[in-house]
Amino acid sequence: MIIGFIGVGKMASAIITGLQKTEFSVIVSDSNLENSKEKARTLGVDFAASHQDLIEKADLVVLGIKPQVLPLVLTNLTINKPILSMAAGTSLNRLAELSQADLPIIRIMPNLNAQLLKSTTAICRNDKVSDQLFETAKQITNSFGTTFEIAEKDFDTFTALAGSSPAYIALFIEALAKAGLKYGFSKDQALDIVSQTVLATSQNLLLNGISPNDFIDKVSSPGGTTIAGLLELERTGFTASTISAIDTTIEKAKNM
Numbered sequence: 627m628i629i630g631f632i633g634v635g636k637m638a639s640a641i642i643t644g645l646q647k648t649e650f651s652v653i654v655s656d657s658n659l660e661n662s663k664e665k666a667r668t669l670g671v672d673f674a675a676s677h678q679d680l681i682e683k684a685d686l687v688v689l690g691i692k693p694q695v696l697p698l699v700l701t702n703l704t705i706n707k708p709i710l711s712m713a714a715g716t717s718l719n720r721l722a723e724l725s726q727a728d729l730p731i732i733r734i735m736p737n738l739n740a741q742l743l744k745s746t747t748a749i750c751r752n753d754k755v756s757d758q759l760f761e762t763a764k765q766i767t768n769s770f771g772t773t774f775e776i777a778e779k780d781f782d783t784f785t786a787l788a789g790s791s792p793a794y795i796a797l798f799i800e801a802l803a804k805a806g807l808k809y810g811f812s813k814d815q816a817l818d819i820v821s822q823t824v825l826a827t828s829q830n831l832l833l834n835g836i837s838p839n840d841f842i843d844k845v846s847s848p849g850g851t852t853i854a855g856l857l858e859l860e861r862t863g864f865t866a867s868t869i870s871a872i873d874t875t876i877e878k879a880k881n882m
């Protein structure tokens with residue numbers, strides 16, 4: 627099976643890295659021919675002379691372009707192959723409208739941890755997608771992480787919780803590292819300490835099946851340092867601020 631990528635930026639490149647460990651062949655077409663050649667060379671895949679050429683050659687067309695660019699690109703193409711889109715906030719219905727054809731369409735929401743083959747990716751389909759094609763699509767998403775099959779109505783929430791949240795988690799890591807810097811660690815050392823701690827904490831929760839609240843109780847000794855810091859985090863609005871950021875992300879995804 628040949629998978630064709632229109633738009634080969636950060637996310638598509640990460641996905642292609644995962645696909646290289648599978649039997650799928652990849653062909654790419656980026657913003658211009660020079661870029662297509664360069665990305666193909668870097669990723670070790672084929673390039674197409676144009677988007678239309680890519681559509682002719684591919685069995686599945688993956689849209690790796692930004693949501694804002696989709697209308698311009700899709701209205702200038704004749705697509706007669708199944709589509710897989712990763713565009714935030716762009717529904718299956720909207721994709722069908724833009725492609726001006728009655729096509730099988732799959733929508734996914736990956737995250738940048740695809741670079742490590744550890745994306746948490748949501749997937750859904752329209753009613754033109756056969757079970758067989760959907761299984762193939764899940765094989766693709768499993769090649770760069772874990773796949774969650776969810777209803778399309780939950781995509782905007784998933785986008786906030788998994789697509790955008792790596793940036794919020796990185797902001798938390800940055801804030802902790804700045805605190806380390808404030809108290810005399812070098813920035814690099816503070817970042818290393820904090821990143822390793824975040825990684826191990828997630829693994830601890832996942833591997834031991836322990837809830838965050840139970841974990842927090844284990845770390846907090848009576849009258850100790852942790853409970854003092856936790857209460858200060860909540861006094862300054864940590865949970866409310868986090869949920870408010872998720873509300874805003876969902877709202878933005880709904881209005882893309």
Ligand SMILES: NC(=O)c1ccc[n+]([C@@H]2O[C@H](COP(=O)([O-])OP(=O)(O)OC[C@H]3O[C@@H](n4cnc5c(N)ncnc54)[C@H](OP(=O)(O)O)[C@@H]3O)[C@@H](O)[C@H]2O)c1
Nearest residue numbers: 633634635636637656657690691692693712713714738789
């Ligand atoms: N980044 C994330 O964490 C993330 C998470 C979830 C979903 N997504 C989705 O993934 C998609 C891509 O995001 P990204 O972060 O990978 O963006 P990106 O790095 O900016 O990649 C977009 C790519 O599309 C190319 N492009 C622009 N106009 C084009 C055209 N007319 N035809 C073909 N290619 C064109 C760009 O080339 P130029 O650089 O030359 O313009 C660039 O290589 C978006 O729909 C986004 O919603 C991203």
